[in-house]
Amino acid sequence: MQVNKDRRNTIIKALQGVGIFVFSGFLWSAYISKAKANGYALRPPGAKKESEFLKLCIKCGRCVTFCPYDTLKLAKIEDSIPLGTPYFTPREIPCYMCVDIPCVPVCPTNALDPALLSITENGKEMMNIRNAKMGVAIVDDKNCVAYWGIQCDACYRACPLIDEAIRLEYKHNDRTNKHSFLLPVVDSDICTGCGLCERACITDKAAIMVLPLDKVLGSVGTNYIKGWDKNDEKRLKKLDSSSAKASDIKNAIDYLNTESL
Template identity: 60%
Template sequence: MSENRPNIKKKRQPVSDRRKFILNMARGAGLAAMGGFIWSAYIDEVTASTLLLRPPGAIKEEDFLKTCIKCGLCVIACPYDTLMLAKPGDNKPLGTPYFIPRDIPCYMCPDIPCVPVCPTGALDEASVTTDGVLDINIAEMGLAVVDADSCIAFWGIQCDACYRACPILGEAITIEYEKNERTGKHAFMKPVVHSEACTGCGLCERACVTEKPAIFVLPRETAMGRAGDYYIKGWDKDDEKRLEDASEIKTTTEISNQSAMDSLNDAGDLY
């Protein structure tokens, strides 16, 4: 026997003001967190780290950030897992490839597999090519720098770990022998980095025996100074070629506009 039940619609209970407040607060917190994440990723994206090491053949950092499409093909091609893609929170331009030598250095693959796979030219194959053949020995990923204060070789303790680890043995890093005046018996074996040969692979940094590496790799723009167009090596014919592209802009001061004699006569005004 069926019963005729009245069709009663349940009335929706009104949401209390307190519950509305809690829901709105939760939504607001969620939106704020999402907005912060997006903003952080944006900042990472547009900010280049001056201490970031890029793969072999990377073009100048400013152009690299405009050219790299963050496809990750170079990372996949690296057989040693040296390269990584920057993630949110890394404080590096998001999605771009980089490496940390102390963790995993560049092992200088002769065929440089990470470079030819780049589809945009952010990794320039021509910059690591000699006579039509890929040449990892001319890569300029960075430049090794020695901290003499923490390098134990400068203390007189015999260590040549960085020298032995260098894949361009006897060229990128050499050993400078110096008499130890304190003992009169032993010699200092000081490592010297040569910028014209160093590729910035970081194998020396990886091999360094100190707790924090006393030899470390920096981008060349950070590690190297610049003499400018007003100074040349007079004994080096190749260096004179720089004058062909030298800037004609001259820096002058009030004193430099005077004759040498006038400057000497006015020297008393400086004291």
């Protein structure tokens, strides 16, 4: 009888262990799904698109180690970002746009891809931090004091690409009919998403924030074409034939190039 009792206890403990293992698996799966769905993470320079980045990143932390400003950190379980992946929070420590970009070449899997930052200069291929697309700065015009008429150019002055990524535009102040607004305007084509502007913002919660590109930028698709822009024609020619026929694209471009428009 004692043998049967011991056997029963062993089976019960084994089943309990399996139950805990399965339940833990469900919890971990739920965490991963939630973290991926959140997706609000600013990645280091040269990061591939988020889905590809998550496949390639092995969470080694080398980019974090080689960052001289301690900008980068690895996600913890409470961060709602896939665990162990590198990211940064501009309001705390922005990317300081290192010329040599030390975090990128040390990546062993090309999750941080030097090719995305490369330019050709004097016949040599080299990385240029200006090509980084970590995110894009967005101005909250309801809470930016410059839009109230109070002079502030903190974000503009902090921008490493001053008068390019952020410029100041004059606008007449209809309320006073005497003064002008000096409004910060971001060029999303040039902004690298470094976050120096967000760090410098004087409001309690930054009125200019860097967000991931896929969260704030739209996509035109194939319905509209800049017929006057050769680069836009190249964009359309690269599209899969399943989404747009080459003849349709050519007809649309020819139509937009007609003198009657």
